[in-house]
Amino acid sequence: MHRLGISLYPEHSTQEKDFAYMELAAKYGFSRIFTCLLSVEKGAEETVAEFGGFMKRAHELGYTVAVDTNPHVFERLGATATNLKPFADMGVDIIRLDGHLGDEGDIMLTRNREGIKVEFNGSGNLGLDLLVERGADKRNMVTCANFFPEPWTGMSEERFVELSRKYHKAGFQTAAFVSSQQPETFGPWPVFAGLPTCEDDRRRPIDLQVRHLVGTGLIDDIIIGNAFASEDELAAMAAVDTSRVTMRIDLDPGITEGEREVLWGFNHNERGDCSEYLIRSSWPRFIFREREIAPREAPETFHKGDVLVVNDNMAHYRGELHIARRDMPNDGTRNLLGRIPAEELFLLDYILPEHPFAFIKA
Numbered sequence: 001m002h003r004l005g006i007s008l009y010p011e012h013s014t015q016e017k018d019f020a021y022m023e024l025a026a027k028y029g030f031s032r033i034f035t036c037l038l039s040v041e042k043g044a045e046e047t048v049a050e051f052g053g054f055m056k057r058a059h060e061l062g063y064t065v066a067v068d069t070n071p072h073v074f075e076r077l078g079a080t081a082t083n084l085k086p087f088a089d090m091g092v093d094i095i096r097l098d099g100h101l102g103d104e105g106d107i108m109l110t111r112n113r114e115g116i117k118v119e120f121n122g123s124g125n126l127g128l129d130l131l132v133e134r135g136a137d138k139r140n141m142v143t144c145a146n147f148f149p150e151p152w153t154g155m156s157e158e159r160f161v162e163l164s165r166k167y168h169k170a171g172f173q174t175a176a177f178v179s180s181q182q183p184e185t186f187g188p189w190p191v192f193a194g195l196p197t198c199e200d201d202r203r204r205p206i207d208l209q210v211r212h213l214v215g216t217g218l219i220d221d222i223i224i225g226n227a228f229a230s231e232d233e234l235a236a237m238a239a240v241d242t243s244r245v246t247m248r249i250d251l252d253p254g255i256t257e258g259e260r261e262v263l264w265g266f267n268h269n270e271r272g273d274c275s276e277y278l279i280r281s282s283w284p285r286f287i288f289r290e291r292e293i294a295p296r297e298a299p300e301t302f303h304k305g306d307v308l309v310v311n312d313n314m315a316h317y318r319g320e321l322h323i324a325r326r327d328m329p330n331d332g333t334r335n336l337l338g339r340i341p342a343e344e345l346f347l348l349d350y351i352l353p354e355h356p357f358a359f360i361k362a
Helices: 015-027 044-060 071-077 085-090 102-109 128-133 157-169 206-216 231-238 257-264 283-290 312-317 342-350
Strands: 003-007 032-036 064-069 094-097 117-121 141-144 175-178 221-224 245-247 278-281 306-310 321-324 334-339 356-359
Touching: 003 015, 003 231, 015 044, 015 231, 032 044, 032 221, 044 064, 044 071, 044 085, 094 102, 102 117, 102 128, 128 141, 141 175, 157 206, 175 206, 206 221, 206 231, 206 245, 206 342, 221 231, 245 342, 257 283, 257 306, 257 334
Parallel strands: 003 032, 003 221, 032 064, 064 094, 094 117, 117 141, 175 221, 245 356
Antiparallel strands: 278 321, 306 321, 306 334
16 A cells, blocks of 8 residues: 655754644645654754654654664664664654664664664665564565655666565565655755656656656655645645556547547556557457447557557457557557657556556546
């Protein structure tokens, strides 16, 4: 099950603004908070008191809270791998390790009596299975990828998928970041160009970033890295269907009511015997076996992202929905329903054999 999250940085904000943002996001079903202790320079007592109030309000609203740490943070708070009292006093749910405490320290950290989960860096190639073999408690281990404040430094799609697949396959809960497109957002550092995990997501609308991470099938929790996202962005994230790959479609002006039914009246799945040329959803054809889909005028060539339906000229397959994966000639047996926007064509790569997909209804 996917969870949505926000990030807050109390040292750069006010309690009033932070609590209001928590309350707003909770209204849309958000249930995770990421915050950072790396950039906090206050003493242990003041930090525990300040963040304790923050955690209390977050828990009242139903949030699970993760704090970013490293060995310096542990030292400053007077904590160790076997003494997490400062974190427990704050009410921390998850300790994220931006820097490690050594293998033995990390292993003991996962065995803490306070029940605090340990979040490892999902952007690194870590031997977490080896730690488990050596005694780490897998039930207390989760992963979360980095975010990247500096433009053009975010993870490549290839590396992100490679590492996320590794941890997902091993059974570790995963998380990654998307970025608000609001002006003057901020994070823990004085860099203001967004905070995504993947570089290609940096300038995408936030709902498309979420649909990207959902489409990979590898990420459990999706967190906005920068603060503060707008209410429209929170609502857009909450509206995403996280059960399947979903795409926008620019409808052809001549589309008929029956063809609209093909688009939105069925649960679409790619066939197991998939083609290089087409994504095929066969379910509609069983309903349209006894109905008509008159041929309509269409371009001579269909292009990647064109959404098609088989018409009366190939009646045995009439009603079958197709998405072109590559250019192909129009032989007159398919009508054009619409086109997936260019910026969303990459989502086609995530529609796997026998997996569901859908189109967003405007």
